[in-house]
Amino acid sequence: xxxxxxxxxxxxxxxxxxxxxxxxxxxxxxxxxxxxxxxxxxxxxxxxxxxxxxxxxxxxxxxxxxxxxxxxxxxxxxxxxxxxxxxxxxxxxxxxxxxxxxxxxxxxxxx
Amino acid sequence: xxxxxxxxxxxxxxxxxxxxxxxxxxxxxxxxxxxxxxxxxxxxxxxxxxxxxxxxxxxxxxxxxxxxxxxxxxxxxxxxxxxxxxxxxxxxxxxxxxxxxxxxxxxxxxxxx
Numbered sequence: 001x002x003x004x005x006x007x008x009x010x011x012x013x014x015x016x017x018x019x020x021x022x023x024x025x026x027x028x029x030x031x032x033x034x035x036x037x038x039x040x041x042x043x044x045x046x047x048x049x050x051x052x053x054x055x056x057x058x059x060x061x062x063x064x065x066x067x068x069x070x071x072x073x074x075x076x077x078x079x080x081x082x083x084x085x086x087x088x089x090x091x092x093x094x095x096x097x098x099x100x101x102x103x104x105x106x107x108x109x110x111x
Numbered sequence: 112x113x114x115x116x117x118x119x120x121x122x123x124x125x126x127x128x129x130x131x132x133x134x135x136x137x138x139x140x141x142x143x144x145x146x147x148x149x150x151x152x153x154x155x156x157x158x159x160x161x162x163x164x165x166x167x168x169x170x171x172x173x174x175x176x177x178x179x180x181x182x183x184x185x186x187x188x189x190x191x192x193x194x195x196x197x198x199x200x201x202x203x204x205x206x207x208x209x210x211x212x213x214x215x216x217x218x219x220x221x222x223x224x
Contacts, residue, residue: 004153008151032211034212041199042217042218043201043215043216043217043218044154044201044215045215046212046213046214049212087153087154091211097211098144098156098159098169099211099213101146101153101154102153103151103152103153104153
């Protein structure tokens with residue numbers, strides 16, 4: 001089983017739509033979770049960290065379900081500028097450890 | 112203006128040639144990382160360094176080498192032993208320790224002639 005799995009998409013949605021992505025991780029001891037955004041041919045940029053209680057940043061909401069080992073990202077009122085690939089990122093262990101990146105989910109928002 | 116810079120943006124390598132990718136940060140971060148990204152693939156860790164003069168192999172270190180002589184610099188050399196070097200190379204840094212949020216440079220695209 002892959003460590004971090006995401007549906008590659010693409011998810012095609014119209015402007016103003018609500019869209020949700022899920023990501024599953026294999027290591028139940030995973031400690032930290034993030035969503036990064038990557039535009040075409042650009043570097044990944046941190047979108048938000050994911051906290052156990054769930055967290056919201058404007059139109060973006062992230063949730064963590066430790067029992068089922070998945071995290072989710074909800075985008076409300078989609079904008080054209082939201083078109084990008086969204087990377088699910090997990091830190092597998094406590095203490096110092098490197099990050100594990102999913103392959104990403106592509107979102108295309110159309111007018 | 113703090114950040115991470117990578118140069119060059121594009122790099123061409125001939126058969127049998129070693130090439131070095133530059134990564135510099137002025138964020139005063141202790142930890143630095145090198146990743147490789149292939150089309151449709153996730154980021155794969157090549158090398159990382161938690162502190163000056165120390166570094167560890169990542170998942171795909173074969174054919175690569177690094178040095179960390181200064182806190183702000185972490186150059187990556189792609190050696191001739193790396194048989195499939197064409198990829199997008201990303202450098203990242205983080206404060207270090209248990210602070211794992213990583214910030215990325217703009218990347219270098221390496222192409223083989």
